[in-house]
Amino acid sequence: MRGVGAVLRGAPRAATGLAVLGAALLVAPLLVDDYLLSVILITLYFAFVGQAWNLMMGYAGQLSLGHALYVGLGGYAAAAFFVHFGLTPWAGMVIGILVAAAFAAGIGLLAFRFGIGGVYFALLTIAVAEFTRILFEHFEWVGATGGFFLPVENREINDLLMLRGSPAMFYYVILAMTVGLFLANVALIRSRMGYYWMAIREDQDAAQALGINTFRYKMMAVVLSASLTALGGVFLAFYNNNLFPIDAFGIHRSIEIILAPIIGGLGTLFGPILGAFILTPLGEVLTWALDQLGVQMAGVKHLFYGLVLLVIIRSLPGGVWPWFARRLGIEGPEARP
Amino acid sequence: MTWDTVASILIGGALTGLVYSLMALGLSVIFGVIRVVNFAHGEMMTLAMFAGVFLFTGGGLDPILSLPIVAGTLFILGYALQRRLVEPFIARPEHEQFILLLAVAILLVNGLLLAFGPDARSVTVDYAFDSFELGPIFIDKVKAYAAGVGVLVAAGLLMFFRYTRTGKAIRACSDNLMGAQVVGLNIRRLYALTFGLGVACVGAAGCLLSLLVDVTPMLGPELTLLAFVIVIIGGLGSMMGALLGGIVVGLSEALAGLLIVPSMKSMFSFGLLILILAFRPQGLFGKRT
Amino acid sequence: MTDAPLLDVRLISKSFRGLRAVSQVSLAVRPGEIVGLIGPNGAGKTTTFNMIAGVFPPDEGEIRFDGADITGLRADQVCHAGIGRTFQLVKPFYGLSVEDNVLIGALRATRDVDAARAAAVDLLDRFGLADRRHQAAGALTLPDRKRLEVARAMATRPRLLLLDEVMAGLRPGETDEMVQVFQTLNRETGLTILMIEHVMRAVMALSQHIVVLNYGERIAEGEPEQVVRDPKVLESYLGEEAV
The missing domain is CATH 3.40.50.300 (P-loop containing nucleotide triphosphate hydrolases)
Structure with a gap:
């Protein structure tokens, strides 16, 4: 069994780096101010949803361009049950996941039963996300276009049960989620299902000839990825305390989710995390620098993201991680795009 | 609501649909020949719409007159884009092509946003509020002109593919790439021409749409989706399908505006797309393979 | 017979x-x-x-x-x-290692990844690919790809x-x-x-x-x-x- 542990033992520099990073992330709330903490927090959020998306695209090879759908569904479900019925988000989360999983299963059923692949599948995911956005813009129970707001009572007392509290609490929640998902992924992609996903990604006909029920495993990938993404959505809704259909389901949101894993490296364990840690802070630095210059321009950050995406896909289509891993002295599958 | 009004609205929808058709035709041509999905299609359309608006407000040019300029410029842009960016991606995996054009789309939306801000802009020609009256039915002049010019451009393109040597050569590439290479056609040039023509279609359609719809940079992704909805309804890669699909979408939007809240009208198109993908993935007008 | x-x-x-x-x-x-x-x-x-x-x-x-x-x-x-099969135009999982290719086949008969890996190593040995098992399948020569194709099909038992x-x-x-x-x-x-x-x-x-x-x-x-x-x-x- 070649786990991450074994990979890292073969690369002491990487192991040291990871240990330092881990320690720094653990004590970060004590060291940095609220703004910087919020930047790291959002970075971790993108690392989380990026990992969730990567399971489906990077490992199972199914391109979803509508992943904001699941962020929105998870967030809206948990927030609505919290606001209307006082339900704890830990239970609301289950509802959110169920709703997202149902949508994902619907998309999967439509697409995979009829053999819709590639571009068509991607378009179907966008279409369903947009369809849902417009639906929510007319969904009065959750505020329609006016937005849906969670009451902000205190930021001092941490109430983990109701997920109300200080930025530091949210920070530790998302840190735990991101690390937890990473560890789960390590186990997942070295499991039978992980290998089956990669087989499907590489060649569906060959996969099926080896006894893999490709329909079932693609469905599992879509539903699992959607459920995890919905979990991220619950976190985001409770952290932001507001939800707007355009910001929850909009296509620009879906694109934000997929940037980090593509830039970091599709189908790698570290790629989505590395991508998030490159992209989000750079975007923030850019906005901050322009702010300092007295320039406030909408679109600069995303223009920059677009440029990075263009450069990466042209010259490093496997992403930054495989290249970085080789420099760290990591060999083998984790260093392969 | 009287039947005359309904008829007027439906005819207006079908006319707007013809402008959509021209946009979708561009997407269909590019996909049909190069097998690359232009994910930046709607963003290019927005670029053309902005060009239409500024040539009107700045130069006083009616978008119908500025159409050749805009279409020509976008042709060059498309040609260059294919040669410089897309060409090396033709042999690469599908998702990488997709991501490349997604990057182009992001650059276009945010470039436009940076240049012109998020506000809506429009063209108000002096016949903007005039209409033709056919008995009790009113037809907006702008819609009639835009649709008429759109059909002319589309017809021109179809004639080009049917009768000119270059057009036939491009069709040969799409029918049998290996054969085309064997007889010595310059594939790289033909592909660039095709991409150029596809984007020029969008240029023309954008100019015409600027007469009908207010433009904002954020319109791009919506138009991209709309173009896809149309070609998928019509059958991806089929030119006639794109034309008919545009009319279907224009009509369904008008109908949706009549029957339900106007802001829900695009839900209609997306719903249509989902139904089509589910039950007739080859398109309403495509042949089952 | x-x-x-x-x-x-x-x-x-x-x-x-x-x-x-x-x-x-x-x-x-x-x-x-x-x-x-x-x-x-x-x-x-x-x-x-x-x-x-x-x-x-x-x-x-x-x-x-x-x-x-x-x-x-x-x-x-x-x-x-x-029934196991090979394809006329071989279809290796190009991005995966030779060993993982065969391992995926072996997972037909067992759910245990370690057992599947052991089975894969045995088969690769039999087909003369043991020394190439950590290479990406895409890097193999055509004869080796053919061997891999057969080994992978055999792995499904x-x-x-x-x-x-x-x-x-x-x-x-x-x-x-x-x-x-x-x-x-x-x-x-x-x-x-x-x-x-x-x-x-x-x-x-x-x-x-x-x-x-x-x-x-x-x-x-x-x-x-x-x-x-x-x-x-x-x-x-x-x-x-x-x-």
Whole structure:
């Protein structure tokens, strides 16, 4: 069994780096101010949803361009049950996941039963996300276009049960989620299902000839990825305390989710995390620098993201991680795009 | 609501649909020949719409007159884009092509946003509020002109593919790439021409749409989706399908505006797309393979 | 040979867009037997294979494996029933290591990844790929890819192996090596093989029985020496003038 542990033992520099990073992330709330903490927090959020998306695209090879759908569904479900019925988000989360999983299963059923692949599948995911956005813009129970707001009572007392509290609490929640998902992924992609996903990604006909029920495993990938993404959505809704259909389901949101894993490296364990840690802070630095210059321009950050995406896909289509891993002295599958 | 009004609205929808058709035709041509999905299609359309608006407000040019300029410029842009960016991606995996054009789309939306801000802009020609009256039915002049010019451009393109040597050569590439290479056609040039023509279609359609719809940079992704909805309804890669699909979408939007809240009208198109993908993935007008 | 056939194909047909690719073909493969399926290009060999392997169902007819009806099962179900296959144009998982390729096949028979890896290592050893097991499959040469294709199919522990032109593109020496591997497998494990093959050197060396297709119909079958002298077979390969 070649786990991450074994990979890292073969690369002491990487192991040291990871240990330092881990320690720094653990004590970060004590060291940095609220703004910087919020930047790291959002970075971790993108690392989380990026990992969730990567399971489906990077490992199972199914391109979803509508992943904001699941962020929105998870967030809206948990927030609505919290606001209307006082339900704890830990239970609301289950509802959110169920709703997202149902949508994902619907998309999967439509697409995979009829053999819709590639571009068509991607378009179907966008279409369903947009369809849902417009639906929510007319969904009065959750505020329609006016937005849906969670009451902000205190930021001092941490109430983990109701997920109300200080930025530091949210920070530790998302840190735990991101690390937890990473560890789960390590186990997942070295499991039978992980290998089956990669087989499907590489060649569906060959996969099926080896006894893999490709329909079932693609469905599992879509539903699992959607459920995890919905979990991220619950976190985001409770952290932001507001939800707007355009910001929850909009296509620009879906694109934000997929940037980090593509830039970091599709189908790698570290790629989505590395991508998030490159992209989000750079975007923030850019906005901050322009702010300092007295320039406030909408679109600069995303223009920059677009440029990075263009450069990466042209010259490093496997992403930054495989290249970085080789420099760290990591060999083998984790260093392969 | 009287039947005359309904008829007027439906005819207006079908006319707007013809402008959509021209946009979708561009997407269909590019996909049909190069097998690359232009994910930046709607963003290019927005670029053309902005060009239409500024040539009107700045130069006083009616978008119908500025159409050749805009279409020509976008042709060059498309040609260059294919040669410089897309060409090396033709042999690469599908998702990488997709991501490349997604990057182009992001650059276009945010470039436009940076240049012109998020506000809506429009063209108000002096016949903007005039209409033709056919008995009790009113037809907006702008819609009639835009649709008429759109059909002319589309017809021109179809004639080009049917009768000119270059057009036939491009069709040969799409029918049998290996054969085309064997007889010595310059594939790289033909592909660039095709991409150029596809984007020029969008240029023309954008100019015409600027007469009908207010433009904002954020319109791009919506138009991209709309173009896809149309070609998928019509059958991806089929030119006639794109034309008919545009009319279907224009009509369904008008109908949706009549029957339900106007802001829900695009839900209609997306719903249509989902139904089509589910039950007739080859398109309403495509042949089952 | 009196035992019941392991694979029993009865009168299967398939048309594509009105064109009859395979017409009422029957063939039987007995346990432990190696059967060659030959015929000129376009004779319907691969179509027949694809129907047996579950890529698409036959329009009519029946396919039985070990007494059970497997007609119309999906490819993965056919694999679980005990039929492994290779593809004419090999389909390795290019981005994965050679070992992982075979491991995925081995996961058919076990859920335990470590056990599957052990099985993969054994098989790679048998097919002479042991020293290349950590390479990406995409980096292999064509003969090695062919070996990998067979090793991966073997990893699913088939009782019947369908080989679609595995010898094509191999040099004579490499062909002989491959022939030996199959002879050993057949002798030691009783593996049953149905093979499409153009390389007559391999067909003659391996097959105990040959079925000949032409224009989608079975035109001959029998012992190898007898079949290759059949005028109908010669005619199908050489055209009528040559007879």
